[in-house]
Amino acid sequence: MRHPEAPAPGTAGPVPQHELWPAPFAGSRPVSGALTVPGSKSLTNRYLLLAALADGPCRLRQPLHSRDSRLMVAALRALGAAVEEVPGDGDFGPDLVVGPAPREAGDPVRVECGLAGTVMRFVPPVAALTRRAVTFDGDPAARVRPMAPVVRALRALGVGVDDDGRGRLPFTVHGTGRVRGGELEIDATGSSQFVSALLLAAPRFEEGLVLRHRGAGGRGVPSMPHVQMTVEVLRELGVDVDDTVPSQWRVAPGPVRAFDVEVEQDLSNAGPFLAAAVVTGGRVSVPRWPGRTTQGGDHWKQILPAFGAQAELAGGTFTVTGPEVVSGVDLDLSEAGELAPTVAAICAVASTPSRLRGIAHLRGHETDRLAALVAEINRVGGDAEETADGLVVRPAPLHGGTWHSYEDHRMATAGAVVGLVVPDVVVENIATTAKTLPEFPALWAELVERGRGA
Numbered sequence: 290m291r292h293p294e295a296p297a298p299g300t301a302g303p304v305p306q307h308e309l310w311p312a313p314f315a316g317s318r319p320v321s322g323a324l325t326v327p328g329s330k331s332l333t334n335r336y337l338l339l340a341a342l343a344d345g346p347c348r349l350r351q352p353l354h355s356r357d358s359r360l361m362v363a364a365l366r367a368l369g370a371a372v373e374e375v376p377g378d379g380d381f382g383p384d385l386v387v388g389p390a391p392r393e394a395g396d397p398v399r400v401e402c403g404l405a406g407t408v409m410r411f412v413p414p415v416a417a418l419t420r421r422a423v424t425f426d427g428d429p430a431a432r433v434r435p436m437a438p439v440v441r442a443l444r445a446l447g448v449g450v451d452d453d454g455r456g457r458l459p460f461t462v463h464g465t466g467r468v469r470g471g472e473l474e475i476d477a478t479g480s481s482q483f484v485s486a487l488l489l490a491a492p493r494f495e496e497g498l499v500l501r502h503r504g505a506g507g508r509g510v511p512s513m514p515h516v517q518m519t520v521e522v523l524r525e526l527g528v529d530v531d532d533t534v535p536s537q538w539r540v541a542p543g544p545v546r547a548f549d550v551e552v553e554q555d556l557s558n559a560g561p562f563l564a565a566a567v568v569t570g571g572r573v574s575v576p577r578w579p580g581r582t583t584q585g586g587d588h589w590k591q592i593l594p595a596f597g598a599q600a601e602l603a604g605g606t607f608t609v610t611g612p613e614v615v616s617g618v619d620l621d622l623s624e625a626g627e628l629a630p631t632v633a634a635i636c637a638v639a640s641t642p643s644r645l646r647g648i649a650h651l652r653g654h655e656t657d658r659l660a661a662l663v664a665e666i667n668r669v670g671g672d673a674e675e676t677a678d679g680l681v682v683r684p685a686p687l688h689g690g691t692w693h694s695y696e697d698h699r700m701a702t703a704g705a706v707v708g709l710v711v712p713d714v715v716v717e718n719i720a721t722t723a724k725t726l727p728e729f730p731a732l733w734a735e736l737v738e739r740g741r742g743a
């Protein structure tokens with residue numbers, strides 16, 4: 290599972306030849322077509338985790354099957370949960386049936402987090418509820434992702450955690466089978482996942498949890514739709530959550546009801562395909578778009594029209610029609626930071642300057658995404674610059690070149706979007722899209738081919 294050391298943004302090391310992917314070039318042809326994408330990473334990994342805490346066997350229909358979901362499955366199996374693949378109706382793999390993790394004492398285990406934020410942040414509080422020592426580690430790039438608020442929170446709750454003092458991977462959680470819970474204050478300006486991690490395990494804490502966020506300099510929690518997703522999933526499973534006080538969540542202790550759910554498709558991963566319509570003046574439809582959802586990817590409805598595209602949700606199908614000329618945008622992406630690489634790729638080919646704000650925390654994502662986007666946009670002739678909390682991207686004549694992906698699935702797909710309209714863009718390590726969308730190269734080739742016939 291180990292990946293080689295990820296290159297620092299702007300200083301990408303030698304690129305193995307087999308990992309170079311010539312990005313399909315659409316030229317002046319509009320890309321048009323319809324597709325659905327695999328299940329949501331965020332929903333799949335929340336449901337998997339909650340299934341391990343539930344009061345009976347659970348089923349996930351049409352879940353995601355990707356590196357991040359497999360790492361979650363492996364983590365839960367290491368904690369004693371039974372996870373089985375069973376045939377289902379999905380286009381992208383089997384359903385998953387999960388039996389809850391037992392509470393008996395067990396041998397020490399290791400959990401490999403890869404580069405998955407949902408595994409490295411969500412699983413440690415669950416490990417605290419087992420009666421085992423659980424060691425967490427991950428890819429080299431994962432060892433620099435922010436983790437300290439979760440480690441500190443566990444200690445404040447009385448859980449033993451051994452680390453090297455920096456509050457980062459690797460560390461060992463010493464589960465005793467019980468966590469008292471109670472009141473806790475954290476700073477979640479670095480990631481909404483710190484809040485979600487504690488809320489997801491909280492119904493199984495003896496006293497539940499009252500969690501408060503107090504951000505340095507009064508800053509808020511980024512990616513709030515993901516916290517809302519956590520709250521709504523918990524409520525759906527019978528957990529009492531009170532979020533009426535801003536920046537505070539109260540979770541009552543109690544059972545997590547066993548469930549059988551269908552996982553929504555991943556709306557963030559639909560983004561690069563919708564962006565293909567925007568940058569080529571084409572038309573891309575995504576059927577089975579949920580009418581109401583907590584996924585941050587629902588923000589495409591507001592983001593893509595800002596570039597001049599038309600976006601319409603009708604009869605459950607979301608359709609985006611690209612403009613003749615893509616205009617630049619001024620957007621606060623604090624609610625939907627994971628969409629930023631795709632948005633920045635569109636900005637790079639827009640006809641007027643763009644400013645993206647509210648995304649300082651992207652420096653702690655799979656890579657420092659602000660530095661990586663600036664390096665790669667500029668490498669192909671663009672004019673991008675970092676600001677304190679985002680990016681400025683100005684129009685510039687782009688040319689071909691190697692687009693580095695830094696082990697970051699969304700950097701890789703951003704390169705594919707640019708390569709649609711800039712000839713000879715070669716994306717390094719397209720296989721890194723397997724983090725959340727292993728089907729990306731095949732789905733992309735199919736859509737661009739269809740665009741050729743349009």
Ligand SMILES: O=C(O)C1=C[C@@H](OP(=O)(O)O)[C@@H](O)[C@H](O)C1
Nearest residue numbers: 331480481482511512515626627
């Ligand atoms: O809870 C989740 O499933 C996620 C929360 C967000 O994290 P941040 O708050 O760190 O941006 C998002 O970017 C990530 O892709 C998934």
Ligand SMILES: C=C(OP(=O)(O)O)C(=O)O
Nearest residue numbers: 404405406407627654655
């Ligand atoms: C930030 C992301 O992932 P993670 O869940 O690893 O934080 C992402 O998918 O854009």
